[in-house]
Amino acid sequence: MHNVFEALNERGFIKQTTNAEQVAHLLSEGEVTYYVGFDPTASSLHVGSLVPIMAMAHLQRAGHKPIAILGGGTTMIGDPTDKTEMRPMLSQEQITANGKGILAQMQRYLNLDNGVNADNLQTTAKAGKFLNNADWLLSINYIEFLRDIGKHFRVNEMIRAEGYRQRLERELGLSFLEFNYQLLQAYDYLCLFQEYGCRLQLGGDDQWGNILAGVDLVRRVKGERVHAVTFPLLTTATGAKMGKTAGGAVWLDPQRTSPYEFYQYWINTDDRDVSRFLAYFTFLPMDEIRRLGSLKDEAIREAKEVLAYEVTQLAHGKTEADKARAASRAAFGGGNLDAVEMPTSAIIAQRLESGIPIMELFHEVGLANSRSEARRLVQQGGAYINEKQYRAIDMLVNADLLEADALMLRAGKKRYHRIVLKEN
RNA sequence: GGGGGUAUGCUUGAGCGGUCAAAAAGGGCAGACUGUAAAUCUGUUGGCUACGCCUACGGUGGUUCGAAUCCAUCUGCCCCCA
Numbered sequence: 004m005h006n007v008f009e010a011l012n013e014r015g016f017i018k019q020t021t022n023a024e025q026v027a028h029l030l031s032e033g034e035v036t037y038y039v040g041f042d043p044t045a046s047s048l049h050v051g052s053l054v055p056i057m058a059m060a061h062l063q064r065a066g067h068k069p070i071a072i073l074g075g076g077t078t079m080i081g082d083p084t085d086k087t088e089m090r091p092m093l094s095q096e097q098i099t100a101n102g103k104g105i106l107a108q109m110q111r112y113l114n115l116d117n118g119v120n121a122d123n124l125q126t127t128a129k130a131g132k133f134l135n136n137a138d139w140l141l142s143i144n145y146i147e148f149l150r151d152i153g154k155h156f157r158v159n160e161m162i163r164a165e166g167y168r169q170r171l172e173r174e175l176g177l178s179f180l181e182f183n184y185q186l187l188q189a190y191d192y193l194c195l196f197q198e199y200g201c202r203l204q205l206g207g208d209d210q211w212g213n214i215l216a217g218v219d220l221v222r223r224v225k226g227e228r229v230h231a232v233t234f235p236l237l238t239t240a241t242g243a244k245m246g247k248t249a250g251g252a253v254w255l256d257p258q259r260t261s262p263y264e265f266y267q268y269w270i271n272t273d274d275r276d277v278s279r280f281l282a283y284f285t286f287l288p289m290d291e292i293r294r295l296g297s298l299k300d301e302a303i304r305e306a307k308e309v310l311a312y313e314v315t316q317l318a319h320g321k322t323e324a325d326k327a328r329a330a331s332r333a334a335f336g337g338g339n340l341d342a343v344e345m346p347t348s349a350i351i352a353q354r355l356e357s358g359i360p361i362m363e364l365f366h367e368v369g370l371a372n373s374r375s376e377a378r379r380l381v382q383q384g385g386a387y388i389n390e391k392q393y394r395a396i397d398m399l400v401n402a403d404l405l406e407a408d409a410l411m412l413r414a415g416k417k418r419y420h421r422i423v424l425k426e427n
Numbered sequence: 428g429g430g431g432g433u434a435u436g437c438u439u440g441a442g443c444g445g446u447c448a449a450a451a452a453g454g455g456c457a458g459a460c461u462g463u464a465a466a467u468c469u470g471u472u473g474g475c476u477a478c479g480c481c482u483a484c485g486g487u488g489g490u491u492c493g494a495a496u497c498c499a500u501c502u503g504c505c506c507c508c509a
Binding site: 240241267270271272274275276300301303304307331334335336371373374375376378379380382383384385386414415417 | 456457458462463464465470471472473474475477
C-alpha cells in the first residue's frame, strides 16, 4: 500500500492535520475507517463538495473504509461557524429526501454499502457506509447528554473559538441552540469511533474547530487518540467561491445543471486554476497533471478540455461526457452544431408562420429572464440566430430563418439554445 | 419588563415631503479586445401591451395635493438598563 497521505498532500488536499506524521503512519499501517460529514440542506451536492468526495475516493482506493455522514441531526441545529445568520431548519422528511439524492451522487465516486452507481468505479474497494446522524442524535436524552458529554466541554474555550467569537461580538447573536452545534458534531465522532472504530475525520478547514472538539472528546471519554485532517477552502483565482456562477451553484444533479453546462463550467476555468483543479478533481497521475499545467497561452486550452472531460465523466459518465465535449467543440470550434447535445426546446411550427417576436423567443427559451432582458440583449447586440446577429427589437422570427428545420439561438458569447419544430 | 436604535433594489450602502425606479461601490449581463482565460475599456442592470404605464424602499393604517422620506401600530434584528 503506497502512502495515500503523501498522495493527498501532493494533490493539495491537506490544509491542517492533528499531526502529519501520525496521520501518515496511521494510514500506512492498515485499514483505517474515516469519515466526512455532509450538509443535507439540498437534494444535490455541488462542485464544492467534490473536494471531500475526491479525497474520500483516494482513500478508499488505497484500501481504507469511508463513512459519509449526512448531517440530518446537526442540520436541525444549524452550524454557526462562519455564518452570518442562522440557517433555516429543515424537516426530517426533507432531509431524508435530500439524503437520497446525495447518496446516489456519492455512489459514483465511492463504493458504499448501499451500492455503486458508476460503471467505472473500482468495486474491489471495501464498501463504506452512508449514515444519517439523526439516527443517534434525535434520540438523545438531554440529562444524560449533559452529564456524559456536556461535562467535557469548557464554555471558556468554546467562546474563544473564532466562529463563535465573531457571532458574540457582532450584532448578530448566537442562540443557545447553535451554541450546542459543536457538542453534537463532537458526539458524532465519538459514536463513530465506538461503533465503527473510526479514527480519522476529514472536513473543510472551516470545520477545524468542530472536528478538534470531536478529537478531544474521544480522548477524554475513551482515552484514545484519533485524528483530523482538513481541506483548504477553495476559491478561484479571481477570489470567487468555488462552484458559483451567476446562475447559482454548479450542481452534480443533471436536472439542475446539465452535463453540458457542467462541462462548460470546467472549460471556463481560469488559467491559474487549471493544474490545481486537475489535481483535486481528477484521478490523473500527477506527472500528467504537471505536464498539462505547464502548457502556456492558447495551449492551456488542451488542459482545460482534459479537466472538463475527466470531471464530467466522473460525475455523469462517459456517454454524457462525450456528448458534452462534442457539443462544446461544435459550439466553439466551428463544428457542426446540428448533431450535438444542446439545451433544446420545441416550438409549434405554426407559430413561425406569423413570426415570433425575437424578444419573446429569447425569453421563452430561458436565454433571458424577462422580456426586458431580452430587449436589452437584442439592443446590445448579444442576440444571434444561426450565428447571425440581429439587433432590431421588432424583428419577427419566421420560417425563413430555419436551417435544417431548426434554429440555433445564442445569447452573448457562450449561451446556446436550440429550437426544433413540433406539429402542435 | 424599561429605554434607545435599525429595516432601502442581487449585495453593501446613500437618500432635503415633490425634480426617486431611487446616489455610490461590488456583482451580473452585453459589446470591443482575446484563447470559450485573465486584465482593460464602453454600455447596461425592476417589470410591461415601452417616448408612456405598472410595481417597488420590512407589514398594516394614517397625515398630505403629493411620502422611501412625517405619524401610529405590528414584526424582525441590534444596543443599554433590569
